[in-house]
Amino acid sequence: MNPLLEVLRVNGAAWVRSQRDALRGRALPLPRSIRPKLDRYFAEPVLEAVRVSETPEIANPTFYAQLGWIPLDFRDMEGISFDNVILLKSVPRTEPQLASLLFHELVHVVQYSILGIDAFMDAYVLGWAAAGCDYFRIPLEMNAYELQGRFGRGEALFSVEAGVKEYLQAHAQIPASQER
Numbered sequence: 340m341n342p343l344l345e346v347l348r349v350n351g352a353a354w355v356r357s358q359r360d361a362l363r364g365r366a367l368p369l370p371r372s373i374r375p376k377l378d379r380y381f382a383e384p385v386l387e388a389v390r391v392s393e394t395p396e397i398a399n400p401t402f403y404a405q406l407g408w409i410p411l412d413f414r415d416m417e418g419i420s421f422d423n424v425i426l427l428k429s430v431p432r433t434e435p436q437l438a439s440l441l442f443h444e445l446v447h448v449v450q451y452s453i454l455g456i457d458a459f460m461d462a463y464v465l466g467w468a469a470a471g472c473d474y475f476r477i478p479l480e481m482n483a484y485e486l487q488g489r490f491g492r493g494e495a496l497f498s499v500e501a502g503v504k505e506y507l508q509a510h511a512q513i514p515a516s517q518e519r
């Protein structure tokens with residue numbers, strides 16, 4: 340594997356675990372006002388176990404300092420999931436906006452639960468590289484945006500777990516990293 344991608348996937352997985360463990364203690368259950376909107380799209384144990392924390396700005400991982408550049412700038416992002424702990428940038432949102440953002444992040448939580456942290460990070464990093472470093476073409480993001488879109492359009496109730504499994508099967512061949 341390309342040495343840069345190796346650094347990203349190994350350090351990325353360690354970052355996810357350390358952030359999850361650091362945030363979990365002070366993170367809260369899903370907001371009571373939002374939870375009913377997400378019911379049945381997600382399995383009960385997923386909604387029960389997830390925790391949500393807020394921060395003024397999502398910080399980039401410290402290992403970026405050793406890279407000398409910023410592969411994906413998390414400071415621009417509104418939310419991120421570390422396994423089953425979601426971290427949101429604390430900005431004013433309407434309830435539908437918050438529900439939509441949490442829906443997107445919960446798709447990642449389901450992806451983590453199916454793949455495990457290491458395989459999630461492999462798929463994320465290799466998918467990012469294969470997509471020409473385009474965040475919006477990372478397969479795990481495309482899956483999340485597609486399901487979030489269906490939720491936002493008010494399509495008939497569907498199972499996110501089924502939607503993730505279907506997508507992962509259709510994209511079972513995680514594209515090999517391209518040397519550049």
Ligand SMILES: [Zn+2]
Binds near residue numbers: 447480483
């Ligand atoms: Zn996402």
